[in-house]
Amino acid sequence: QLQVVESGGGLVQPGGSLRLSCTTSEFAQDNLDKYAIGWFRQAPGKAREGVSCIGSRIATTRYADSVKGRFTISRDTANNAVYLQIDNLQPEDTAIYYCAAIPNRYYPGRPLYCLLYDDSEYDYWGQGTRVTVSQ
Secondary structure, three states: OOOEEEEOOEEEOOOOOEEEEEEEOOOOOOOHHHEEEEEEEEOOOOOOEEEEEEOEOOOOEEEOOOOOOOEEEEEEOOOOEEEEEEOOOOHHHOEEEEEEEEEOOOOOOOOEOOOOOOHHHOOEEOOOEEEEEOO
């Protein structure tokens, strides 16, 4: 059973940057390369939305239109982590950011595409990390 853990959130001024990390819990570890990973966010009073995702064993990334050019998702295989680099933060980026993972249920070891607009396939979710953008 995988447990993912987010970190790196905080309070930042508009125009600032953060790097969010998605790693595994020491109590439920697995190789994140086996999973497609998505980053989602939920702002106060709004529905959760996908902002970026990265495939498993395939160099495919996806971004929501609202974050293209400012967000960058990447894998760090050596440290078993997935990062979300967020630049030029804006007040509308204020939200709780969640990392989630899709297992390769049917073809282990084969490439697995990620999903940005369908979170129902994501089996494993973290508790979230809060990002607040304010003066």
